[in-house]
Amino acid sequence: QxxxxxxxxxxxxxxxxxxxxxxxxxxxxxxxxxxxxxxxxxxxxxxxxxxxxxxxxxxxxxxxxxxxxxxxxxxxxxxxxxxxxxxxxxxxxxxxxxxxxxxxxxxxxxxxxxxxxxxxxxxxxxLTPPAPVGLSEWIEQKLTKSDRPELTSAKVVVSGGRGLKSGENFKLLYELADQLNAAVGASRAAVDAGFVPNDMQVGQTGKIVAP
Ligand SMILES: Cc1cc2nc3c(=O)[nH]c(=O)nc-3n(C[C@H](O)[C@H](O)[C@H](O)COP(=O)(O)OP(=O)(O)OC[C@H]3O[C@@H](n4cnc5c(N)ncnc54)[C@H](O)[C@@H]3O)c2cc1C
CATH class of the missing domain: 3.40.50.620 (HUPs)
Structure with missing residues (x-):
């Protein structure tokens, strides 16, 4: 298909x-x-x-x-x-x-x-596949489930930083993002502070969102 x-x-x-x-x-x-x-x-x-x-x-x-x-x-x-x-x-x-x-x-x-x-x-x-190499084996993957758009392909991203002061306060961003059909990201400082998980990090060492 x-x-x-x-x-x-x-x-x-x-x-x-x-x-x-x-x-x-x-x-x-x-x-x-x-x-x-x-x-x-x-x-x-x-x-x-x-x-x-x-x-x-x-x-x-x-x-x-x-x-x-x-x-x-x-x-x-x-x-x-x-x-x-x-x-x-x-x-x-x-x-x-x-x-x-x-x-x-x-x-x-x-x-x-x-x-x-x-x-x-x-x-x-x-195509006929070549013989398996067998160097590594796929066991499982654990994906974050979210109803919001994926960060790397979202048209709008609302990103939070250290100024939010806690993971709890990211709730404000989730509410805003849902109004805008946006993804929610975070700065490295916010991720390092443990506010949110690192799959939300935007930037050089996180996910590239634009261009
Ligand atoms: C090699 C390297 C790679 C990096 N890669 C990344 C990356 O991929 N992604 C990334 O994000 N960063 C990355 N960084 C870190 C980056 O340089 C910044 O330090 C970081 O992004 C700053 O995050 P921030 O804006 O949340 O925090 P801060 O710089 O602390 O900014 C917080 C802002 O919130 C304001 N504020 C605080 N409290 C309030 C309040 N109550 N009301 C209103 N405003 C308030 C403050 O005045 C400040 O302007 C990297 C750094 C290095 C050295």
């Missing part, structure tokens, strides 16, 4: 589907050989993933195996080899030219317009 939804996204030419129990949990150790083997077959010029926990885990490993330097956190594409990316926690924006034969990069999705999810007609093909 995911493959058929993806095939309708405009700009997508082909969707390759590989299914195996070992891909449960999306372990980079197992997905990297799949990507490298697929690359050998199709000879890609560009390999990318979102600048999410998933992409940040996977892309450096893929780049390492292909022996190329990856480019992380791009916010604009100037040309097939020239990208704009942020450094120093977003304080400097630099334009970089990548002279690797294969461009391997992560993309900050919030900097780009979403592609229309209908109107495309990509082909869907099955």
């Amino acid at each position: 995911v493959a058929s939804e993806l095939s309708k996204v405009q700009g997508v030419a082909k969707v390759l589907v590989a299914q195996h129990d070992m891909y449960k949990g999306f372990l980079a150790e197992e997905l990297t050989p799949l990507i490298v083997e697929t690359h050998k077959k199709f000879n890609y010029t560009h390999i990318c993933a979102g600048a999410s926990a998933f992409g940040k885990n996977l892309i450096p490993r893929v780049a390492g195996k292909l022996d190329v330097a990856p480019v992380s956190d791009i916010i604009e594409i100037k040309s097939p080899d020239t990208f704009v990316r942020t450094i120093y926690a977003g304080n400097i924006i630099c334009t970089v030219q990548c002279d690797e034969a294969i461009k391997v990069f992560t993309v900050r999705g919030t900097s780009f317009e979403a592609a229309p999810a209908s109107g495309g007609s990509a082909s869907v093909e099955k």
